[in-house]
Amino acid sequence: MGRIDMHAVASAAGVSQSTVSRVLHRPRLVRPETRKLVYEAIERLGYEYNSVAADFNKQRSSIIGLIIFTARSSIHADVIDGIQEELQNTKYSLIIGNSRYNAATERELIRLFRQRRLSGVIVAETTDENRDELRNLERAGVPTVVTWEMTEDNNCHCIGIDNYKASYEMTQYLVTLGHRRIAFIGGRYDRIERVRHRYQGFCDALRDHGVTLDTGLVVGTTPSVTDGREAMYRILEDNEVPSAVFAASDALAIGVISSLKDSGYSVPEDVSVCGFDDIDMAPFTTPPLTTVHVPGYKMGKLAAASAMRLGESTDAGAIRVCLPTSIVERGSCRAVNPSGG
Amino acid sequence: MGRIDMHAVASAAGVSQSTVSRVLHRPRLVRPETRKLVYEAIERLGYEYNSVAADFNKQRSSIIGLIIFTARSSIHADVIDGIQEELQNTKYSLIIGNSRYNAATERELIRLFRQRRLSGVIVAETTDENRDELRNLERAGVPTVVTWEMTEDNNCHCIGIDNYKASYEMTQYLVTLGHRRIAFIGGRYDRIERVRHRYQGFCDALRDHGVTLDTGLVVGTTPSVTDGREAMYRILEDNEVPSAVFAASDALAIGVISSLKDSGYSVPEDVSVCGFDDIDMAPFTTPPLTTVHVPGYKMGKLAAASAMRLGESTDAGAIRVCLPTSIVERGSCRAVNPSGG
DNA sequence: CTGAAAGCGCTTACAG
DNA sequence: CTGAAAGCGCTTACAG
Numbered sequence: 001m002g003r004i005d006m007h008a009v010a011s012a013a014g015v016s017q018s019t020v021s022r023v024l025h026r027p028r029l030v031r032p033e034t035r036k037l038v039y040e041a042i043e044r045l046g047y048e049y050n051s052v053a054a055d056f057n058k059q060r061s062s063i064i065g066l067i068i069f070t071a072r073s074s075i076h077a078d079v080i081d082g083i084q085e086e087l088q089n090t091k092y093s094l095i096i097g098n099s100r101y102n103a104a105t106e107r108e109l110i111r112l113f114r115q116r117r118l119s120g121v122i123v124a125e126t127t128d129e130n131r132d133e134l135r136n137l138e139r140a141g142v143p144t145v146v147t148w149e150m151t152e153d154n155n156c157h158c159i160g161i162d163n164y165k166a167s168y169e170m171t172q173y174l175v176t177l178g179h180r181r182i183a184f185i186g187g188r189y190d191r192i193e194r195v196r197h198r199y200q201g202f203c204d205a206l207r208d209h210g211v212t213l214d215t216g217l218v219v220g221t222t223p224s225v226t227d228g229r230e231a232m233y234r235i236l237e238d239n240e241v242p243s244a245v246f247a248a249s250d251a252l253a254i255g256v257i258s259s260l261k262d263s264g265y266s267v268p269e270d271v272s273v274c275g276f277d278d279i280d281m282a283p284f285t286t287p288p289l290t291t292v293h294v295p296g297y298k299m300g301k302l303a304a305a306s307a308m309r310l311g312e313s314t315d316a317g318a319i320r321v322c323l324p325t326s327i328v329e330r331g332s333c334r335a336v337n338p339s340g341g
Numbered sequence: 342m343g344r345i346d347m348h349a350v351a352s353a354a355g356v357s358q359s360t361v362s363r364v365l366h367r368p369r370l371v372r373p374e375t376r377k378l379v380y381e382a383i384e385r386l387g388y389e390y391n392s393v394a395a396d397f398n399k400q401r402s403s404i405i406g407l408i409i410f411t412a413r414s415s416i417h418a419d420v421i422d423g424i425q426e427e428l429q430n431t432k433y434s435l436i437i438g439n440s441r442y443n444a445a446t447e448r449e450l451i452r453l454f455r456q457r458r459l460s461g462v463i464v465a466e467t468t469d470e471n472r473d474e475l476r477n478l479e480r481a482g483v484p485t486v487v488t489w490e491m492t493e494d495n496n497c498h499c500i501g502i503d504n505y506k507a508s509y510e511m512t513q514y515l516v517t518l519g520h521r522r523i524a525f526i527g528g529r530y531d532r533i534e535r536v537r538h539r540y541q542g543f544c545d546a547l548r549d550h551g552v553t554l555d556t557g558l559v560v561g562t563t564p565s566v567t568d569g570r571e572a573m574y575r576i577l578e579d580n581e582v583p584s585a586v587f588a589a590s591d592a593l594a595i596g597v598i599s600s601l602k603d604s605g606y607s608v609p610e611d612v613s614v615c616g617f618d619d620i621d622m623a624p625f626t627t628p629p630l631t632t633v634h635v636p637g638y639k640m641g642k643l644a645a646a647s648a649m650r651l652g653e654s655t656d657a658g659a660i661r662v663c664l665p666t667s668i669v670e671r672g673s674c675r676a677v678n679p680s681g682g
Numbered sequence: 683c684t685g686a687a688a689g690c691g692c693t694t695a696c697a698g
Numbered sequence: 699c700t701g702a703a704a705g706c707g708c709t710t711a712c713a714g
Contacts, residue, residue: 015700022700025693034700048455048456049456052396052691052692053397055692056397057691057694071421074418077414081412095404097434098429281566394706394709396708399708
């Protein structure tokens with residue numbers, strides 16, 4: 001006996017292969033009795049549809065790719081869950097590629113995704129260096145949806161947030177609380193657009209409120225808890241303690257709080273700390289973290305929907321959605337006397 | 342001009358398609374000059390290898406699948422990162438499927454993975470109900486590697502830990518600290534083998550040390566921070582406060598600590614709390630979390646290596662690796678007078 | 683060291 | 699409502 005493919009099912013059911021395919025995809029087009037014959041044959045033979053063959057035939061896979069630095073960042077978990085929710089009950093699957101903060105790995109990933117003829121790619125994070133590669137991907141017929149930011153390039157599909165504005169507002173909030181010596185601990189703003197926007201928002205808010213930026217209080221690092229700790233220690237080593245710290249991710253903020261405590265400072269009594277992301281742990285840190293809420297789940301869901309849509313039709317314009325963010329006040333920031341440090 | 346496939350490259354280089362394929366996969370077999378001709382043609386035409394066609398031809402895809410409940414659980418992030426690390430620089434990619442604690446979704450996922458003719462599947466979490474489906478997957482030629490536990494079925498490939506033992510030892514540790522009224526907040530031990538093993542370890546350790554199990558102090562729930570909070574509240578509502586709480590995941594433990602604090606209890610002064618997993622936040626909670634360290638990254642790495650190996654050869658026996666766990670003492674548990682509550 | 687040829691299992695117009 | 703036929707772009711023995 002040969003393999004159990006559509007041809008085998010067709011023979012067993014006494015119909016043609018085309019009919020089997022029709023029964024599977026557009027059963028309405030087939031007479032009920034014929035349909036029944038086919039279903040029975042499928043059951044009897046234990047036939048398993050071959051998606052690889054189908055994808056190959058259609059010259060495009062039914063897989064969507066996701067590019068992230070690392071899965072180890074709980075805000076991405078929300079995005080992934082949102083994507084999965086949207087892909088649920090569709091023919092699409094999700095391939096995840098970790099670029100590990102490395103531009104070369106990222107390029108390799110993009111190449112792999114092209115070779116796999118993915119139906120679409122969602123970008124959670126890329127370095128600036130690979131913007132062009134992504135544009136090429138798009139031009140090569142693989143729709144590419146960038147999340148987390150609204151790119152400067154208006155032709156790029158984005159489901160993002162306004163990092164500049166969110167950061168500006170959070171900084172303004174700190175200033176309004178009376179803080180003047182404010183530290184900024186962010187990601188690699190030298191290489192990542194979204195992080196740079198946050199930094200710019202921070203700088204502009206300070207400037208607009210007549211607060212001097214002390215560059216000794218600014219650190220760019222990878223966004224893990226441990227890196228947040230180290231960044232804060234570095235600041236404390238060379239500087240007088242700041243009155244507030246704006247950490248550009250919650251993981252960093254948790255690390256910052258930890259190192260401040262270990263250095264003998266209370267949060268928020270001595271130092272106010274705020275984050276960015278609003279991860280699921282944020283309400284449960286000590287003190288609960290004041291942060292910028294980012295709708296990660298929704299971002300993932302919309303990005304997946306967009307990727308699927310773009311893969312199926314070639315309507316003209318770029319999809320650009322800017323989702324709202326908001327400041328969530330919890331307990332990690334407090335008002336101070338502006339003259340105080 | 343037609344599509345740029347191997348045939349086109351072959352024509353441009355003045356060789357046959359077989360030779361192009363050889364240059365790409367086993368360049369040693371081709372004369373250097375011929376090789377050069379082919380590389381030039383590839384460059385000139387901008388040829389992109391088509392993995393879908395290759396997978397189709399080989400009747401097996403170069404994709405490995407992962408089944409998890411949700412990405413929203415930071416210990417899984419370690420596993421995913423481990424898998425990705427191992428897949429790096431291989432031809433394999435990772436498809437992730439979320440089963441969302443739902444047996445039907447999980448079955449659907451398994452079906453999809455079969456249809457995609459995946460090269461292998463790594464199981465992070467499944468409900469007991471779908472054990473048979475997984476066995477069928479394996480029999481259908483898709484090697485299936487179960488992580489997080491050593492299955493009772495000895496023919497099943499496992500890269501796991503000894504949940505029973507780890508849980509037994511942690512419970513013993515609590516008893517040794519003098520605790521007698523110990524609560525257990527775990528996952529759905531009615532439906533998940535690994536969770537059940539942890540619960541059994543807990544029960545047996547109590548029994549072996551002559552401590553009575555108070556079933557009012559046992560709750561099974563989904564393992565999120567919020568669920569941990571709710572579970573603890575539920576316990577406090579109907580019972581006198583326990584002296585210690587063993588949460589079978591760190592996320593649960595963080596929720597437990599939060600609800601205890603909100604109810605006016607100090608940790609560990611009034612109640613000791615320990616977790617399971619050792620997520621990256623565990624050292625930075627207040628107090629730092631005493632927990633069972635699980636080598637998630639390594640587990641992912643080994644699982645990926647096993648899946649690849651199993652997909653390539655059909656060596657006989659089952660791969661079964663039990664990784665060691667250890668208790669990490671931080672600040673969330675303290676010794677008490679055994680007579681105390 | 684290289685080429686010709688078969689075949690992987692579907693989908694998709696097209697014809698009837 | 700159904701079938702015959704071409705073709706998607708590779709890989710893999712086999713022959714030379």
